[in-house]
Amino acid sequence: xxxxxxxxxxxxxxxxxxxxxxxxxxxxxxxxxxxxxxxxxxxxxxxxxxxxxxxxxxxxxxxxxxxxxxxxxxxxxxxxxxxxxxxxxxxxxxxxxxxxxxxxxxxxxxxxxxxxxxxxxxxxxxxxxxxxxxxxxxxxxxxxxxxxxxxxxxxxxxxxxxxxxxxxxxxxxxxxxxxxxxxxxxxxxxxxxxxxxxxxxxxxxxxxxxxxxxxxxxxx
Amino acid sequence: xxxxxxxxxxxxxxxxxxxxxxxxxxxxxxxxxxxxxxxxxxxxxxxxxxxxxxxxxxxxxxxxxxxxxxxxxxxxxxxxxxxxxxxxxxxxxxxxxxxxxxxxxxxxxxxxxxxxxxxxxxxxxxxxxxxxxxxxxxxxxxxxxxxxxxxxxxxxxxxxxxxxxxxxxxxxxxxxxxxxxxxxxxxxxxxxxxxxxxxxxxxxxxxxxxxxxxxxxxxx
Numbered sequence: 001x002x003x004x005x006x007x008x009x010x011x012x013x014x015x016x017x018x019x020x021x022x023x024x025x026x027x028x029x030x031x032x033x034x035x036x037x038x039x040x041x042x043x044x045x046x047x048x049x050x051x052x053x054x055x056x057x058x059x060x061x062x063x064x065x066x067x068x069x070x071x072x073x074x075x076x077x078x079x080x081x082x083x084x085x086x087x088x089x090x091x092x093x094x095x096x097x098x099x100x101x102x103x104x105x106x107x108x109x110x111x112x113x114x115x116x117x118x119x120x121x122x123x124x125x126x127x128x129x130x131x132x133x134x135x136x137x138x139x140x141x142x143x144x145x146x147x148x149x150x151x152x153x154x155x156x157x158x159x160x161x162x163x164x165x166x167x168x169x170x171x172x173x174x175x176x177x178x179x180x181x182x183x184x185x186x187x188x189x190x191x192x193x194x195x196x197x198x199x200x201x202x203x204x205x206x207x208x209x210x211x212x213x214x215x216x217x218x219x220x
Numbered sequence: 221x222x223x224x225x226x227x228x229x230x231x232x233x234x235x236x237x238x239x240x241x242x243x244x245x246x247x248x249x250x251x252x253x254x255x256x257x258x259x260x261x262x263x264x265x266x267x268x269x270x271x272x273x274x275x276x277x278x279x280x281x282x283x284x285x286x287x288x289x290x291x292x293x294x295x296x297x298x299x300x301x302x303x304x305x306x307x308x309x310x311x312x313x314x315x316x317x318x319x320x321x322x323x324x325x326x327x328x329x330x331x332x333x334x335x336x337x338x339x340x341x342x343x344x345x346x347x348x349x350x351x352x353x354x355x356x357x358x359x360x361x362x363x364x365x366x367x368x369x370x371x372x373x374x375x376x377x378x379x380x381x382x383x384x385x386x387x388x389x390x391x392x393x394x395x396x397x398x399x400x401x402x403x404x405x406x407x408x409x410x411x412x413x414x415x416x417x418x419x420x421x422x423x424x425x426x427x428x429x430x431x432x433x434x435x436x437x438x439x440x
Contacts, residue, residue: 010314010321012399022242022249027265027368029242029249032316036396044316044397045247047267047368052317073427077440086440094230095366096252096264097272101230102366139434140415142427145365146315146322148247148267153427157440176256177264179232187440195360207293207362207373211428214359215435220297220306220377220407 012037018052021045048150049109069141069154072121073208074106076133078160078184086187089129089160090194090209092201094179103198104206106182107153117141117154125158129182130170133158191217232257238272241265268370269329289361289374292341293428294326296353298380298404306407309349309380310414310429312421314399323418324426326402327373337361337374345378349402350390353378411437 016033023029030046046052050070076089095102108124110117118136125133137157144151161167174180185193190213198205236253243249250266266272270290296309315322328344330337338356345353357377364371381387394400405413410433418425 010399013314013316013397015316015319021244024241024249024251024265025263027249027267029244029247029267031244034316034397038396040396042397043245045244046317047247047249048317052319094233095363096233096235096254097266097268097368097370098363098366098372099235099272102363104366107367139439140418140425140430142430143315143318143322143424144427145369145371146318146324146424146426147327148317149365149369150317151365152318152424155427155430155434176258176260177233177254177262179230198360204363204366204372205360206366207364207375208427208431210360210362210375211431212435214375215432216438218436219359220295 018046020051045148046150047148050150052150068152069110069117069120070150070152071109071154072107072117072124073153073155074108074121074125074133075155075157075212076106076125076129076131076160077157077187078162080184080186081162087184088187088190089131089182089184091128092181092183092203098204101201101203102206103183103194103201103203103209105209117156121154121156121158125160127173128178128180130172131160131182132164132166132170133160135159187216189217191219238266240271265368266370267368270370272370288372289330289337289340290370290372291329291374292327292337292344293373293375294328294341294345294353295375295377295432296326296345296349296351296380297377297407298382300404300406301382307404308407308410309351309402309404311348312401312403312423318424321421321423322426323403323414323421323423323429325429337376341374341376341378345380347393348398348400350392351380351402352384352386352390353380355379407436409437411439 014035018030018032021029021031032044035041078087080087092101106128110120114120117138122133139155141154234255238250238252241249241251252264255261298307300307312321326348330340334340337358342353359375361374414425
């Protein structure tokens, strides 16, 4: 649909072809030339696993069925069998870029053969925490840090039934470079739970789980 | 405090010195060597405006008073004078990395002389939207994408009084490369407001405002 394509172009900026500036093993770094309305020329720096948005099927090499999510963010929700309260599974994970433990939602990158975010979410949840999830619900695909990154994530809510036999002694399948510990926190008081845990562990909190917690607490 | 420093080191990973791999104008790329518990050696790729966490005042060049936030994410909250409902100011902003408009919270980078996130938040809000904010409240500093990035943001809630004379005809001070349009959305129904607006504008939604909206809507 050409009119839609036109609408999503910037009214103020004209872009040139992205130039690969540095090709890491995982991350790629691009310079994107732009010209502003008043003729100012510049370069925008972009980082990501993927190049700046490929042309869509209107005129390009990317197949029409290319999934629009590069990864998933998982919200694993359970009912505490003892208290009957809603709880959410977060991870204490050591992050080399910040050289510190962070408290985050489980997450992961799409495998090339995965075209359905619910498949990626259930697989990553099992690998990272050992838990078997059910009833995955995908919300809109979102942008993680569109200022500098091409990353996109499907947000997938997953139920975890803690009464199931297979969820009694969950065993993660971690890589040697993954230092991850799953932890259940109460949904209702998630903001203060996160803050207490971060202080106790000298950890930082990821913005996405914290923003959700702020919403839950009606923090205004 | 040495014991705290020890605790925040990974139990499974030993890190080497970050090596600058590519030095862009804004973004820098680092390779961080690591060795895992079982002797596996590898390189972790890191991207950000800042290098991987500098040593703290326990033994380094970074002054003790260095602020721990690299930028701010702003939640500008107002009461609609007509309906008396809570509303939040978001931005439609063209993002070169994703080559599309995104719907995001106002945000910005700390100026070198700014040591208080509320100062950065009020300045950026005025520059990007023209609105004068009041009563800034800072929540925990959070990590935006600690998988690959050194970025950290203070989340600052700001009241905007729409009855003030100075907020009647707000004028932004945009750079030539900024294509930003502020828009007010209802807090109570933010999730559906964001989804409708994204569809209407063929825009993507930023993960942080969407996660907050999911929390507000009690989406589980």
